[in-house]
Amino acid sequence: MKVLVESNRDVECSVLVVGVCAPLKGIPAELAKADETLGGAIGQIIKDRSFEGEFGQLRSFAALGKLPQKNILLVGLGKGSEVTLDVLRKAAGISARAVRDSLGAKDFATVLHEVEVPKSTGKERAAAVAEGTVLGAYQFTKYKTVDVQKLKKLERVLIIGAGLDDAVKRAVAVAECTAFVRNLQNEPASNLHPKELAEHARDLEKKGVKVAVYDKKAIEKLGLHALLAVNRGSVHEPRFVVMEYTGGGKKKIALVGKGITFDSGGLQIKPGDAMVTMKCDMSGAGVVIGTVRAAAELKLPVHLFGVFAATENMPGMDAYKPGDVVNTYSGKTIEIAHTDAEGRVILSDALAWTEKNIKPDVMVDLATLTGACVVALGSVCAGVMGKDEAVIGQLVGAGVKTGERVWQLPFYKEYHDQIKSEIADVRNLGNIQKEGGAITAGAFLSQFVEKTPWAHIDIAGPAWSEQDLEYVRKGGTGFGVRLLVQFLEEFR
Ligand code: BES
Ligand code: ZN
């Protein structure tokens, strides 16, 4: 799908999408001409109140050859005073699918971004519409073989306006990187092992990113003992990947991701229902790859490192066991109190390695780390914690702007006391059953970060969607790419 900026309002295409706010008192000025041409058809639905501009309401008119566009699609945006950039993103997602699936068209022009949104610029609105369009039209069809030729696809989207090219180009690139991450998340775990995940990172070499991929032997040499411990239950080799994009900027930024390509729980195996979506446990790593890709494509002026550790967590014959004590890259020992708390175990090595070898000025990790975070926050936002309030504040701010929201969780000393071990340096589970699980997991990670300003984002909730929403589709969401690109653009 191509998303382009078009200055000619009267461009010929299948559909013109127009946003309408509630309450609708009369025909909106921008529709007056169309209404006249269509013999008052628009005015009629306003009069009979069958269309009131409620959020998500859709209504289409055939232009019967009287307008340059074959159809007009009205999209309700809800109360005018409550329209935000995220409302535009959502409306764009809904209307893109309405054009494709209901009207069966392959192209449309949109003026959704022309509605008023307090404190926003035209460029921001056009970007939101472009993002919502690409993300809302996303579909994972790779494994469909029956009637594939019947699958409906959008080919061309025109954003009407002038001077919007850069903003739209950026938005489309970031949305496409998000879709790329969704593809990785949606890929069945038996087709995306650590090796294949690493190859997706390797592909970024084409975009000028330096990529180092460490296989099992190299990982042994590096001394990533914790990663190796989790890997023991799997027949597939682990990978450790370091990407470096040098686009300028004095400060080094490191993103670190959890790359569990499938989380069965290990010997303390998950119940079936809880395992069903565990192909998405590599989301942190996927988002790191997607963000480095976006930074490279947008030529962001940053010095960015993307690091991830990848393995399956499986209950194979040599699997690590509850009660084991495992060594780590940092030298600290971990008591394995639960084999299903594997993400923090592999991240302990990834974080310690990154801090020691890259010496970043800031480090942010992303992980589908705990079910506890999903219980606490649901899937509408991620949890963020750490010891650097400035970094956390920047992430929270970027979340508000992008709609990929993060909510800070407390990081009090008491939580840190709960991961003390009697036989090792630290335990991979809080010692008060099920209390504060998202935070004790973060507290565990903090044991492996000595002095670098660092924040941990638990994306277990928003990484995956159980339902089709406006611009989030069922399955992997790619949550984190737009957030981090915004963070990178603002980081000084
Ligand atoms: N990958 C899971 C966390 C998760 C849960 C991600 C739901 C996405 C959706 C993680 O490795 C895990 O299993 N955590 C356990 C930890 C527990 C054993 C302390 C959990 O949250 O149940
Ligand atoms: Zn687990």
Ligand code: ZN
């Ligand atoms: Zn996991």
